[in-house]
Amino acid sequence: MTQLAQSKAAVSIVQAAPPLFELRGISKEFPGVKALDDVSFSVWPGEVHMLLGENGAGKSSLMKVLCGAYRADSGSFHYNGEKVEITSPADAQKLGIAVIFQEFSLVPYLDIAQNIFLGREPAGRVPGTIDRKKILADARHVLDSIGFDIDPTIRIEKLGVAQQQMVEIAKAISQNARILVMDEPTAALSDRETELLFALIARLKADGVAIIYISHRMAEVFSLGDRITVLRDGRRIDEVQPGAVSSDDLVRMMVGRSVDMSYPRTFAQTPGKVMLEVKGLSSSSGIAGIDLVVRQGEIVGLCGLVGSGRTEVVRAIFGADKATAGQILFDGQEKSGGPDEAARLGLALIPESRKAEGLALIRSVGDNLIVSALRKIFPRGFFDQGKSRQVAYDLIRQLRIVTPSDKQAVGLLSGGNQQKVVIGKWLAAGAKLFIFDEPTRGIDVGAKAEIFALIDRLVADGAAALMISSEQAEICHVCDRAYVMCDGRIAGELARHELSEENIVKLGMHHA
Amino acid sequence: MTDISKPIASGRMLLSDEMIQVFYRLLAAFLICAALTILTNSFFSLGNILNVLRQASLLFFIASGLTLVVLTGGLDLSIGANVAISACVAGTVIHQTGSPTLGVLTGIGVGGAVGMLNGVMVTALRIPSFIATYGMLWVLHGITYWYMGGETMHGFPAGFRQIGSGYFLGLPIPVYLLLVFLAIGTIFAQRTTWGQEIYAIGANPVAARLSGIPVARRLLLVYTVSGAMAGLASIIFLARLNSAEADIGESLTLPAIAAVLIGGTSLFGGLGTVFGTFVGALILTLVLNGMNLLSVNASWQPLVTGVIVILAVWLDMKTRRRAA
Amino acid sequence: FADGETIAVFTKNQTNPYFQTVRVGSDVAAKAMKAKTLHYIPTKPDSIPEQLSQIEDVVVKKPSAIVFIPVDYKAMVPGVEKINDAKIPVVNVTDRSAGGKFVAFVGADDYSLGLETGRYLLKTLGGKGNFVIIEGVKGSLTNIDRVRGFNDALKENPGAKLLASQPGNYQRLQALQVMENLMQSNTQIDGVLAANDAMAIGAIEALDGANRKAQVIGVNGTKEAIDAIKAGKLLASGDYNGFMQGCLGMMIAIRSLRNEPVITEIVLKPTVIGKENYQPYDVPLESRTCPSWDEAAKLGTK
Amino acid sequence: MREQAMVLNTNPLQRIPGVAVMLVLLCVVFSLMTPGFLTVPNISNVLVQSTILLMLALPMTLIIMTEGLDLSMGAVLTLTSLIVAIVALATGSLLLGLLAAMAVGILFGTVNGWLVAVVGIPPFVATLGTLGMAQGLSLIVSDGQSVVGMPAAVRGVYSGTLGGVPLPIVLALGSYLVFHGLLYHTRFGTYIFALGGNREALKFAGISARRLLILVYALGGAMVGLAGLLMTARMNSGHPTAGLGLEFDAIAAVAVGGTSFERGNGWLLGTLLGVVTVGVLRNGLNLLALPSSIQVASVGLLVIAALFVDGLRSRS
Numbered sequence A: 001m002t003q004l005a006q007s008k009a010a011v012s013i014v015q016a017a018p019p020l021f022e023l024r025g026i027s028k029e030f031p032g033v034k035a036l037d038d039v040s041f042s043v044w045p046g047e048v049h050m051l052l053g054e055n056g057a058g059k060s061s062l063m064k065v066l067c068g069a070y071r072a073d074s075g076s077f078h079y080n081g082e083k084v085e086i087t088s089p090a091d092a093q094k095l096g097i098a099v100i101f102q103e104f105s106l107v108p109y110l111d112i113a114q115n116i117f118l119g120r121e122p123a124g125r126v127p128g129t130i131d132r133k134k135i136l137a138d139a140r141h142v143l144d145s146i147g148f149d150i151d152p153t154i155r156i157e158k159l160g161v162a163q164q165q166m167v168e169i170a171k172a173i174s175q176n177a178r179i180l181v182m183d184e185p186t187a188a189l190s191d192r193e194t195e196l197l198f199a200l201i202a203r204l205k206a207d208g209v210a211i212i213y214i215s216h217r218m219a220e221v222f223s224l225g226d227r228i229t230v231l232r233d234g235r236r237i238d239e240v241q242p243g244a245v246s247s248d249d250l251v252r253m254m255v256g257r258s259v260d261m262s263y264p265r266t267f268a269q270t271p272g273k274v275m276l277e278v279k280g281l282s283s284s285s286g287i288a289g290i291d292l293v294v295r296q297g298e299i300v301g302l303c304g305l306v307g308s309g310r311t312e313v314v315r316a317i318f319g320a321d322k323a324t325a326g327q328i329l330f331d332g333q334e335k336s337g338g339p340d341e342a343a344r345l346g347l348a349l350i351p352e353s354r355k356a357e358g359l360a361l362i363r364s365v366g367d368n369l370i371v372s373a374l375r376k377i378f379p380r381g382f383f384d385q386g387k388s389r390q391v392a393y394d395l396i397r398q399l400r401i402v403t404p405s406d407k408q409a410v411g412l413l414s415g416g417n418q419q420k421v422v423i424g425k426w427l428a429a430g431a432k433l434f435i436f437d438e439p440t441r442g443i444d445v446g447a448k449a450e451i452f453a454l455i456d457r458l459v460a461d462g463a464a465a466l467m468i469s470s471e472q473a474e475i476c477h478v479c480d481r482a483y484v485m486c487d488g489r490i491a492g493e494l495a496r497h498e499l500s501e502e503n504i505v506k507l508g509m510h511h512a
Numbered sequence B: 001m002t003d004i005s006k007p008i009a010s011g012r013m014l015l016s017d018e019m020i021q022v023f024y025r026l027l028a029a030f031l032i033c034a035a036l037t038i039l040t041n042s043f044f045s046l047g048n049i050l051n052v053l054r055q056a057s058l059l060f061f062i063a064s065g066l067t068l069v070v071l072t073g074g075l076d077l078s079i080g081a082n083v084a085i086s087a088c089v090a091g092t093v094i095h096q097t098g099s100p101t102l103g104v105l106t107g108i109g110v111g112g113a114v115g116m117l118n119g120v121m122v123t124a125l126r127i128p129s130f131i132a133t134y135g136m137l138w139v140l141h142g143i144t145y146w147y148m149g150g151e152t153m154h155g156f157p158a159g160f161r162q163i164g165s166g167y168f169l170g171l172p173i174p175v176y177l178l179l180v181f182l183a184i185g186t187i188f189a190q191r192t193t194w195g196q197e198i199y200a201i202g203a204n205p206v207a208a209r210l211s212g213i214p215v216a217r218r219l220l221l222v223y224t225v226s227g228a229m230a231g232l233a234s235i236i237f238l239a240r241l242n243s244a245e246a247d248i249g250e251s252l253t254l255p256a257i258a259a260v261l262i263g264g265t266s267l268f269g270g271l272g273t274v275f276g277t278f279v280g281a282l283i284l285t286l287v288l289n290g291m292n293l294l295s296v297n298a299s300w301q302p303l304v305t306g307v308i309v310i311l312a313v314w315l316d317m318k319t320r321r322r323a324a
Numbered sequence C: 001f002a003d004g005e006t007i008a009v010f011t012k013n014q015t016n017p018y019f020q021t022v023r024v025g026s027d028v029a030a031k032a033m034k035a036k037t038l039h040y041i042p043t044k045p046d047s048i049p050e051q052l053s054q055i056e057d058v059v060v061k062k063p064s065a066i067v068f069i070p071v072d073y074k075a076m077v078p079g080v081e082k083i084n085d086a087k088i089p090v091v092n093v094t095d096r097s098a099g100g101k102f103v104a105f106v107g108a109d110d111y112s113l114g115l116e117t118g119r120y121l122l123k124t125l126g127g128k129g130n131f132v133i134i135e136g137v138k139g140s141l142t143n144i145d146r147v148r149g150f151n152d153a154l155k156e157n158p159g160a161k162l163l164a165s166q167p168g169n170y171q172r173l174q175a176l177q178v179m180e181n182l183m184q185s186n187t188q189i190d191g192v193l194a195a196n197d198a199m200a201i202g203a204i205e206a207l208d209g210a211n212r213k214a215q216v217i218g219v220n221g222t223k224e225a226i227d228a229i230k231a232g233k234l235l236a237s238g239d240y241n242g243f244m245q246g247c248l249g250m251m252i253a254i255r256s257l258r259n260e261p262v263i264t265e266i267v268l269k270p271t272v273i274g275k276e277n278y279q280p281y282d283v284p285l286e287s288r289t290c291p292s293w294d295e296a297a298k299l300g301t302k
Numbered sequence D: 001m002r003e004q005a006m007v008l009n010t011n012p013l014q015r016i017p018g019v020a021v022m023l024v025l026l027c028v029v030f031s032l033m034t035p036g037f038l039t040v041p042n043i044s045n046v047l048v049q050s051t052i053l054l055m056l057a058l059p060m061t062l063i064i065m066t067e068g069l070d071l072s073m074g075a076v077l078t079l080t081s082l083i084v085a086i087v088a089l090a091t092g093s094l095l096l097g098l099l100a101a102m103a104v105g106i107l108f109g110t111v112n113g114w115l116v117a118v119v120g121i122p123p124f125v126a127t128l129g130t131l132g133m134a135q136g137l138s139l140i141v142s143d144g145q146s147v148v149g150m151p152a153a154v155r156g157v158y159s160g161t162l163g164g165v166p167l168p169i170v171l172a173l174g175s176y177l178v179f180h181g182l183l184y185h186t187r188f189g190t191y192i193f194a195l196g197g198n199r200e201a202l203k204f205a206g207i208s209a210r211r212l213l214i215l216v217y218a219l220g221g222a223m224v225g226l227a228g229l230l231m232t233a234r235m236n237s238g239h240p241t242a243g244l245g246l247e248f249d250a251i252a253a254v255a256v257g258g259t260s261f262e263r264g265n266g267w268l269l270g271t272l273l274g275v276v277t278v279g280v281l282r283n284g285l286n287l288l289a290l291p292s293s294i295q296v297a298s299v300g301l302l303v304i305a306a307l308f309v310d311g312l313r314s315r316s
């Protein structure tokens, strides 16, 4: 137990000075949900404090309380040992707290510079006007400082997810914050940008900035974290040192039980008949000449860099984008229609952006779970509330969706639970081919394991899956085969024994 | 956080939000009735109540189809103009053929065709419904003005006029029609898969499409139904007024929209009920009836209606628990 | 003399049959005199800004003369002055403009129209009973005078009681609903004075619907009113005689262009159309003919 | 390596907005078909006629960008126009009339903004309600009558010129420039983009969306007050129905101009072009003296066509 003793010593050194910021006894209740229950939390300058927890554990809520977006029902804030009030985002900003949100807070029709300095625009000569020269120069400066080389006059609407995340980071950095909160900042980033971010974090630490970092990626937790706080069901479970615990320990703390994270798979010995065959597919969104095959009982990966066109491929297969050339054969039949045809044939698409494309946020969990299955469950067209709720209960239980009721609006669930609802609706529809676009983005380890187990069960029962993931480790663990994309084309295919992160990166790189 | 093995929480959740909303609105309608009963001695009579119901039914027919459109997150500004053109064409058919049946079919057909055109503009041409139907409004007016040449058409067969002014077992015939369509509308919206899909489309059209709902086809259906309901309303107008004129439905569009909104249907789509719209139409009619009975100066009527609309929707906000 | 003049005719809307009668009257007269007509009608009924714009556009186009019904008799004065500035002769028809220079005015006297039609109703009912008035658009010239005439006719008869005076905005549906509501608060209504025919017919439909009887009068002498009189449903309609107004306005405009003598004011005498005298009105508009100038001259008041 | 944003439309033809295509097309057709169209007095005519609509359409653009709508504009315009007339008549002072009208306009705008931002009523409903109120008040203050007998100065506002340019055009152009500066060069304008595009972002930037929204609607009210002056000057009187329905024309012009009804994507110059396009269409049809029913349908067709062209563009 020397290791533990050492870390204890380290903790006491840190605690000699008062924490830069401290939250004491924070509670926050939403109708039907106790999101935070007497949580205390502190950060010191120059440390990265990891915040861990299952989906819906209350991490984002705690950070929203911290930055003044939510008002806590009870509890107090202390800055440098002194009690302070935070009742609005403006209060938090004055204390030097900046947040990189899980959901982007960017304005689509303003340019990058305007977004970075929103609310803090340099004043021009005429009162009320903006000094355009200065705002552009400042923006360039901030972007350079995080190693993101882009023209600050580009409007946000033109940017991809990763680029938006980088702007979000630039925006937080530009505030010269003393306390920086990052809520799953790497969920949308590719490896290159992730490296940039980590380098940046190291620099900020050296400058004495306190960083609160939320992530579901274990590797990050250990490589970045100086301390770890684990939340479960809105309560603070423990605060530990990364050196003192294993990832299994952390998972047990988060979930309250142990979870097998090796995602064991019952690999099909002989893949079944061909379920999906794509020949020479091109679409208006820029992909061209895509050939791929998915057989029954297989999980096929689709990887590549961000922007390589993976999403576009699956959208074209599903019929969400119009194909301009090529053929899609499903179960030997030619498929040419839109998503409704795809759904009828037994395809399912779990899209990249659950809020925009996956869910009707104002509708209930039950309504969302049932929506794709309406035709199957009520073939005669008459809808029955009782039957539909029964289906919804079963799914809620099966997927362990955390919700006070099937009547809760799905928009009020935590991110991970929302993702489960999106998957659930296709289970109800009885799909045969599941297309996952980043199925585990923003999902906690427990849920991730559950989802992979689920996918495994589905394919074992005769379905098939095509899966996009930016986490190459996941692809390597889970897939039978994988296609690697580059610049809107398939760059190559990797068999099970060839699957390694190295090979994926090699194939996915741009070649001149 | 709640135990996931028991997804149903408190009993309050069992009463759907929609039902609570409608209950509040019925309460409001009831309060207006109570006030009018006290303030006038003529309000509380069978005759007047039937009278209010019959007037409300005219508004309801237009507003019920519109409700579906609004549920999908759209709007149909052309309904008033649609009523006019349907009435004029149906009127001609009745005059020419002497057959009310043919006339009724024509009216509903023309209305439905106009609605379908709206649907095509919204789905195939991807024009926002507000603009598409506003354009349609003027196109229809133009055609109707040209067709009628500034004249009116009047004098329809007595049998046909029964649809608008007749009684059956002591109740006006439009009231029966109202009940029938209220039932059909409610069943369609709440008890069919199409209805569920319409709510889903209104709440998030992109997600609905990616969930396998044939969004374009459902929208086409909804706009066509809304148009056909305007066509049906035009028949009732025709029978009730015993005449067709080019501006017959012009003054009805905004009240119909108001009835839908007072009835608790959200303009952003995905929330609301047909029954709510009925209560909305009832409230608006009661207010006008009351002002007539109280001989309120005409100048005050728009003002009072405006206040009522805002109050009703405010009440809705206060009582709605569900949020995004 | 040089013919082929182009005369612009301004009317208030495309929906009210009255203005159609004026347009047909002016067309018939123009055709007889070998002139051309151009019709300008606001796309939104009775829109003031639109009629002003139309005047401005027409002034660019420079027609030979203008026959003009202002959508609002006061608001349109600046428009008339623009026409005057452009030196285009203009004849004022129906609603007397509050300003501007006109070759002539042709109209009917709304007050005596209301008064005479009202008297006709009261005479039929023996000067007593319960009455309601259904008013037109508040503030419009025709409505103010007609309603004043109605009221004066009622005041002449001590036995007549006015129960209510409510607006139907010249609209059939509104009148119908107002009537339905009024019947609820008044068990006995003997006579209805409506400021136009559409509202009168609307009131009749309401009465029919409730199986009640009352004598109804309207104003305008439109085709549907004539039919209703023939059928015994409507007691009478005050003849506003749009056709004649259109004829006379057009004739005066063309004559003034041809430097022929004109009459500067014609206010048509009120005629009440009832069961005994509807026959001459019971012919299609297009087959009616305009009076000869000699006949027209006799109608002149100035 | 410098990162690029996606470049969607490579074909420059596809980037020309629908409204510009329409406007050029209409102008060409009308110049060919009627000799009177392409003359200085007529062009000035069209522009002067468009001024009142532009003054409504400018703030309407901002309001639509905030995902809002103001249906009360036409009715409030009627009311402010009456107020100008009544005050000018009573005091003989044009300035007092204008001030009173702007005050009433701002009051209505503020109430709209308050209902939308603070009470949380959807803009369509809130302004539908205030539409009724303004319409009722117009009837009440005027007792349904026109208000006439304006002092001479009133008339001059519409018919006067400044350096040879008609005063309404000067006013409208000034308004456009002010709005342009406001939207593209000030914090206020930046925040308007955020109000529609991402309201949360504003909140996190510590800016009160409520205050801003109220301000946007109040600004609309102020413009309606100013437009009321032009309206009264144009009619040389006040009238209780004069401006009814103009809000829809304004909304149509904004839509024709390419401002989208979602997510705060607005284009002010497009609004200007939209207003002029509507004006040119009406004027040209009047000059051609086409049957009125065609004129009625034409604006509807224009709106549909412009949006259709825009839709074609955005799809590729």
Ligand SMILES: Nc1ncnc2c1ncn2[C@@H]1O[C@H](COP(=O)(O)OP(=O)(O)OP(=O)(O)O)[C@@H](O)[C@H]1O
Pocket: A030, A031, A033, A034, A035, A053, A054, A055, A056, A057, A058, A059, A060, A061, A062, A102, A402, A412, A413, A414, A415, A416, A417, A442, A444, B001
């Ligand atoms: N505005 C709200 N209204 C009602 N409930 C809410 C609201 N915001 C969050 N919740 C609930 O509070 C709980 C905590 O949510 P929170 O977003 O903090 O979870 P999280 O730990 O960030 O999860 P994830 O990893 O999925 O992002 C969840 O059950 C969620 O449904």
Ligand SMILES: Nc1ncnc2c1ncn2[C@@H]1O[C@H](COP(=O)(O)OP(=O)(O)OP(=O)(O)O)[C@@H](O)[C@H]1O
Pocket: A160, A161, A163, A285, A286, A304, A305, A306, A307, A308, A309, A310, A311, A312, A352, A468, A470, A487, A488, D003, D004, D005, D006
């Ligand atoms: N950073 C970028 N630079 C240039 N073009 C980009 C960029 N990001 C996206 N794109 C464009 O968008 C298309 C694909 O976008 P998208 O990011 O959805 O692809 P993806 O492979 O599905 O990536 P991911 O699923 O990780 O988001 C590309 O073909 C490219 O044209």
Ligand SMILES: [Mg+2]
Pocket: A059, A060, A061, A102, A183, A414, A415
């Ligand atoms: Mg979260």
Ligand SMILES: [Mg+2]
Pocket: A310, A311, A312, A352, A437
């Ligand atoms: Mg993608």
